[in-house]
Amino acid sequence: MKYNLSEINEIIRNRRTIYPEQFSLRKVPKEIINALLENARWAPNHGLTQPWFFKIFYGEGIKKFIQFHSASLTDKFDSQKFEKLKQRAEKTSAIIAICMKRKPAEKFPEIEDVESVACAVQNMFLTATAYGLAFYWGTGGLTYTPEMQNFLGLREKDKCLGLIFLGYPAVEWPKGQRRPVEYYSEWVE
Ligand SMILES: Cc1cc2nc3c(=O)[nH]c(=O)nc-3n(C[C@H](O)[C@H](O)[C@H](O)COP(=O)(O)O)c2cc1C
16 A cells, blocks of 8 residues: 555545535635645646636635625625625635636547546645635536626636635534445446
8 A cells, every 4th residue: 555545535535515604713824725726736637738727815805706796796696695605705714716727729628627627626625624624615606607707817718617615614524425336336347
């Protein structure tokens, strides 16, 4: 065995979504967020497109993120949803926009870039779990809208794939639930 498998098993299996309502007010230092970003880039990606891009709203940046939302209220994103976001932001150390940036050549299908970004996010989540952080990947609100695209400075072919809310947990570590392996695998021999 090359690495300590029991620790990696524990980190993978104990990685849990913890919602911002369950965050404490303790702030995650920038150095730790940088450690998550550092591990993101080691994700597999087809043709070394390295399609991930993260925009980190931190400190005053979170206020800017909220201001953008307050200016973008519509029927679909209404004041009730805005209030919920505002409350969540109060306990959040950083809101990280998960983005996929396409290379102009578009040599590989878009789905492969999306897959790579998801792998990069998992690297961040596993690292965050090792630090005992709380995080949540949300795709509601304005995530997939042209307004968000514009706000993040993304080009037409790029995509916002969600928002990570990051903090420290104020609750007991949640228990996970998954179906056993025989439900999602089939051997052919
Ligand atoms: C691509 C993606 C989008 C998600 N979007 C949301 C969301 O909009 N709202 C939400 O409550 N959870 C969202 N989640 C988190 C899932 O609800 C969560 O991962 C799931 O409940 C399993 O829990 P676990 O992460 O603790 O294993 C998302 C997760 C992924 C991977």
